[in-house]
Amino acid sequence: MASLNNLFTSPVKVINVGLASFFADLKSQGVTAVQVDWQPPAGGNAKVAALLDRVRRWQTLVRAGKE
Amino acid sequence: MIVRHRIKPQTYFDSVTLMLIGTELKKMAGVGNAVVGMGTDYNIDSLKRLDMYSTEFDAVTPADLVLAVQATDATVADAALTAAEDLLKRRKAKSGPGASYTPTSQEGGAKQLPDANMVVISVPGQFAARETEIALEAGRHVMLFSDNVSIDDELRLKEMAVRRNLLVMGPDCGTAIINQVPLAFANVVKPGPIGLVAASGTGLQEVTALITRLGSGITQAIGVGGRDLSEKIGGRMTLLAAQALADDPQTKVIVLISKPPAPKVVEALFAKLKAVGKPVVVYFIGADPQTITKAGFQAAANLEDAALQACRLAGGKALRPLLADDEIKARAAAVTLPGRHLRALYSGGTLCDEAQRLLQGTLPEIWSNTPVAGCKNLDDPFQSKGNCIVDLGDDTFTRGRAHPMIDPAYRQERLVKEAADPEVGMIAFDVVLGFGSHPDMAGEMAAAVRQARQQSGRSPVFAATILGTEGDPQNLAKQQTTLADAGVVTFPSNVSLVKFIQHVFARKG
Incomplete structure (x- = not known):
């Protein structure tokens, strides 16, 4: 870091x-x-984007736990 | 007038590109208004406000491009919409196929540059917190240029950053210089012993440019966003940045520029600065300098003074302003006002603020769209009255239009209009150079000055401050000559421009 x-x-x-x-x-x-060349996440669908964010945060936590 | 619309689903362009195309359309004969933007809530609201909304827009998302043109007839409107699509196609061609692969997500960018240590974010506000979070999770510092980020998100992101010892410069941070690299709107400065932390973009540009022109230089210039010293954010980034500059062996003097902090924040801030063990110059814009000197720091009276004091502390000798008072007086004595009012058209918010504060003793009444204490609120920001000092970079003017440091069109139009007012004696403005800014703002403003004289048959005094350095891509000397050739009296700092105005108007009164 x-x-x-x-x-x-x-x-x-x-x-x-x-x-x-x-x-x-x-x-x-x-x-x-x-x-x-940024594009709105999940094609601009806020609900799907929020869901993807939750998955990403979860993955980050899991990675941090492994380290 | 009729309104025609088009929607381009799943087509994204950045806001500056779209606003500049909108400006081009507005110049077309027969076009009354044009909106070219992504289908964000903000843009949809603007369309409704402008009576350019259509139910076709009901289902658009921020990933869809919307175009709307108000024109005298359908042929003109359709021609404008087609022109817009052509401009967009050309734009895509420039950055598109043929070039090497361009990632479409931050994660994709990180794969290409895994050892990146900084992420500059300038996406629409509603997505900016998400991108910041991704950067911080990956251990990268952030410059957050985007605005419209909620204060709750700002607090959450800054708490996250502080835990990781990372910078979040912003939101709504226009200026930073890290290791001599100007980020977003910033000037090319010389390396030197002065480190800065600022909650003011143009304030930071003015002070870093002046320090360079006074012969000293910069270690780091860290922007923190205008709300950092509010009670809610508690100065989290200012404290982190001040500590980093305290720990940095290259930084010998620290400068802090901000609006007066929330009372609860001042105590923690002063305690941190006392522990720094280096000379600190503080400029709290519009605050009583005594609160600063009493706490044991150097208080600056204005932006130029902050630069002068920092250079003095860094170099150990007293310095003079770039332009001596006698020279300013001589320039003032050489002009005649053909009317009794001042109209100042600023692109830099902090410079506008500074001019209002310093001119209150000279001008009986000052109107502004962003009035400081003692000045009056201009009911219609698009229509000046009396002595008027306007911030054209304020949100009122940048809805659907690029910032006046990038797009001169509205300021040119306004300047021509002001010159025609028989009550107007002087028109003042700023020209901000550096990366991010227009490649030839002096040329654009000089053209407007010539047009104003020709159309009005009047000759008000034109005066400008040029914020920039010799190293800036626009070439400072050339910009000065361009304005001087158009008969504009130029000044190296906002304070010297203000002193000129004071001398001219005091003499007249």
């Missing part, structure tokens, strides 16, 4: 989720970055 002060001593590497112009700005500066 990256601690806060590790952040200050390591190169910034970015996952850009959303506005493509932010990604273009980062690339123009030579920053290591990846663009996510």
Whole structure:
């Protein structure tokens, strides 16, 4: 896990989720970055998205328990 | 006027792209209004408010693209809708096939860049908390540019981040500089000994740019979002960031910029800052500086003063403002007001706020859409009266339109309108450079100034502050020349612009 002060001593590497112009700005500066061409989760269906979130949280907890 | 609609199911584009296309449509002859946006509750409400809603929109989701055009007749409306679709197709072609695979989820992005340490999130507010949570779960810091995130979500996410020793910069955080990398709306600064924490985007831009122009530099500039020092959030990110700067051996001086914190938060904040063991400059916008000096910190009187004090503490010698008072007075003496009122058209909220506070002693009455204590609320933000200082970046103006730092169209229109008012003597504005901002705002504003003079036959004084550094992609010197060539008097800080206004209007009164 990256601690806060590790952040200050390591190169910034970015996952850009959303506005493509932010990604273009980062690339123009030579920053290591990846663009996510974001789409609303579950095709915009809020109920399905909430269900998927519950599954994801559960998986995270299980993973944390194993570590 | 008639209204025509189209729906593109399961087609997503980001809000800036869509708003800029909406602006293009509004420029077409015969088009009264145009909305191009995702089917979010917010956009659907806007359509209803604008009388552009259709029952066809009843079943749309935030994953569907909606287009609505109000026009003189059906042919014009259909032509506009087709033009919009063409623009969108071209947009897709640019980022689409042919390029290497672009992931469509954060998890997909993480597979491509597994050692990423920062996630910048600018998705619609209702999805932003979810993306933040995914980033934090994976141990990554977050810059949360999105707004419309509930304060309950903000608290939950920041508690989660603090437990993991991770940053959540935001929500509604426009500016950060981490290890010299400007994120979102930020300037290219020099490295140096000053670290900043701010709950104000433009405030952070102004102070970091001025520090660079004064010859010093920045370690980190951490935005925390405007609500961080509220009672509910309790300064969670400000405290974490201040501790990180305290622990950072490169940071010798710390600057904190915020609206006055909730009383319950001040005590914890001051206790943390006292334990830092480094000089701290505090600027609580609009608060009594004595509460800060009494607590043992350096109180700044304004944004420029915060930069000057930080540089002095970092370099050990007193510095002068970038523009001497005598020079400001000389510039003021050289102009004549053709009317008695000021109209200031800001794109930066904190700069607008600062101008209102500093000009209250000079101007008898100030109207604003975002009035500070002592100023008056403008009933119709789209119609100025008297002395008026307007924040065009406020939500009222950005519904269905990109922020004025990106899209100059409304500010240009407003400037031309203000110039035609026989009562107007001076029009002031800000030009914010740096990443995120328009590539040539000075050029756009210079064109508006020329048009205003030509159409009105009047010559009000035009004055502007340019927020930026030599390293910014727009080229500071070139932006200054562009404005000067159009007869705009330019200033290197908002405070120097305000002093100019004070001298000109005090003389007249």
